[in-house]
Amino acid sequence: MKSSRLVSILLLLQTRGRMTAAQLAEELEVSVRTVYRDVEALGAAGVPLYGDAGHAGGYRLLDGYRTRLTGLTADEAEALFLAGVPGPAAELGLGPLLAAAELKVRAALPARADRISARFHLDAPGWYADADATPFLPAVADAVWNSRVLTVRYRRWREPTDVERRLEPYGLVLKAGRWYVVAGPGPRTFRVDQILELLSLGEEFTRPADFDLVAHWTAYQRDFHARLHRGEAVVRLAPGRTLPRARTLTTEPDGWTRAVVPIESVGHAHGEFLRLGADVEVLQPAELRVMIAGTVRELAEKYGNFTHDSGH
Template identity: 90%
Template sequence: MKSSRLVSILLLLQTRGRMTAAQLAEELEVSVRTVYRDVEALSAAGVPLYGDAGHAGGYRLLDGYRTRLTGLTADEAEALFLAGVPGPAAELGLGSVLAAAELKVRAALPVQADRISARFHLDAPGWYADGDETPFLPAVADAVWNSRVLHILYRRWREPTDVERRLEPYGLVLKAGRWYVVAGPGPRTFRVDQILRLTASGEEFGRPEGFDLAAYWTRYQRDFHDRLHRSEAVVRLAPGRTLPSARDLRTEPDGWTRATVPIESVDHAHGEFLRLGTDVEVLQPAELRARIARTVAELAGKYGNFTDDGGD
C-alpha cells in the first residue's frame, strides 16, 4: 500500500540517515523507479527531503525534521493504534489525544490520510446494541497502561451477585461493542460495564512473563463456546430447512429431517426454536418440547378467535 510505504521511507531515513534509492528499493522490496515516485510524492506533501548525487549521495531528511514531522508524544503514538475505532478511543479517554495525533499525521501526509478516511470506516458495536454504560472504563484503562492494582465491586450473574475483587489488569478487549478487562490472578475476564465501584490503588504489579492478550482471548472464546453448548436437542426440520449446527442428519419418509442440535439451555433454545415457527418440531428433551407446546397453546388461545374480515 503506497501510504504505508511512504511512512516506511520516512522512518527509514529518520533512523538510518542518508540512504540511496537502491537501498530504499531493496529494503521495501520495490523498484528504484517506485522509490523515485514515492520521493516525489513526499516532496509534494511538503516533506523536506532532498537527494545528493555521486558516490556518497542519497536521500536524507533535513536535520531536525524528526520532531517537526509529527511531534507525536508517547500518548499520541499509542492512540494511533486506535485510529480506526474513534468511538472506543474516546471511551478510553483518548479522544482528544487521538485527534491531536491525527491532525499531525494529516499535516505530514494529507493526501494519504484523506484517501484512507474516505475509503475505510470501522463501526465496532453490533446492530442491536445501544451500548453499555462504562463509567469506569477510563480508570480501568489507566490501570492497564500503568500496571496498577484495582479494587472493585463487581456484579455477576450467580449468587452472591455483588462481590469484591482485587484485579491486576493485564489488558482490555472490545468485543461487539462491549468492553472486557482481562486481569490476574488467573487470569480471568470481567465485563467493565458490570463494575459497580472502583478504587484505584498505588500498588504496582508485574505482568506475567510471556502473557499474550490476543492468544488468551482466542482461548477464552473457544472455551466459552465449548461451555455454551453443553446440551443438545433432537428436532425434526421441514423440507428445505437447515441449521448450520445440526448433525446426525436423517431423512424420514415424510421428507422431514431428524437432526441433533447443540443448545445452550432450555430457556435459550425455547426462544430460538420458536423463531423457526412450523419449520421445526422439537422431540427432545421433553422439558423443552413441553415448554414450547405450552407457549403455542397460549398463543392459539390468544389468536384462536381471530376472524379476518378485511380482505376481498
C-alpha cells in the same frame, strides 16, 4: 497546548483546503477569537497562510505548501490502533489523541486514508442493547497502560453478590459493545460495568511476559461456550440454513438437514430457535418441542384474529 493546536490548524488546512475561522473553531473546540490569534501566530512564524474575504472566503495555505509535521507521538500511535472504533476510544479517554493521529495520517497519506475510511467502518455494539454504563473504564484503562494494582467492589451473579477483589489488570477486551478486563491473579475476567467502586493503590505489578491477551480471550470464549452449552437439541434445518457449532447428522430427501446443536438450556433455546422462524424444526428434546409448539399456537391465535378493519 497552543503549539499542538497550531499544528492541527496546519494539518486541517493541508488536508481539507480552505476553511473558515468558524469551521476551524468548531473542529478544534475553541472560540473564533482564539482561531484569529492562532492564525496571526502562524503568519508571524512564516507559514504561507492567506485569508480570503467574502461568502466563499476562509483561510488557506499557499498552493503547493505541505508541512512535514506529520510524525505521530507514542500516545497518538497507540490510539490509532482504535481508529476503527472511535466510540470505545472516547470511552477510554483517547478521543483527542485519536483525532490528532488520524489528522496526521490524512496529511501524510491523504488518498489512502480517505479510501480506507470510505470503505471500512466497525460498529461494535449490538442492535438492540443499550450501551452499558462504565464510569470506571478510564481508570481501568489507565491501570492497564501503567500496570497499576486496583482494588474494586464488584457485583457478580451469585451470592454474595457484592465482593471486594484485588486486580492486576492485564488487558481490556470489547466484546459486542461490552467491556471486560482480564486481570491477575489467575487470570480472571471481569465485566467493567459491574465494578461498583474502584481505588488505585499506586502499586505497580509485573505483567507476565508470556501473557497473550488475544490467545487468552480465544481460550476463555471456547471454555465459556463449553460450560454454557451443556445440552443438545436435534433439529431439522431448511436448505441453506446453518447454525454455529451444529453437527450435521444427515441431509434428507427434501433438502432439509438434520443436525445436533449445543444448547445452554431449554428456556434459552426456546427463544433462540423461535428467532429462526420456519427455517428450523425442533425434534428433541420433547420438552423444547412442546414449548415451541405452544408459543406458535399462541401466536397463531393472536395474529389469526387480526384484520385490517380491527382498528389495531
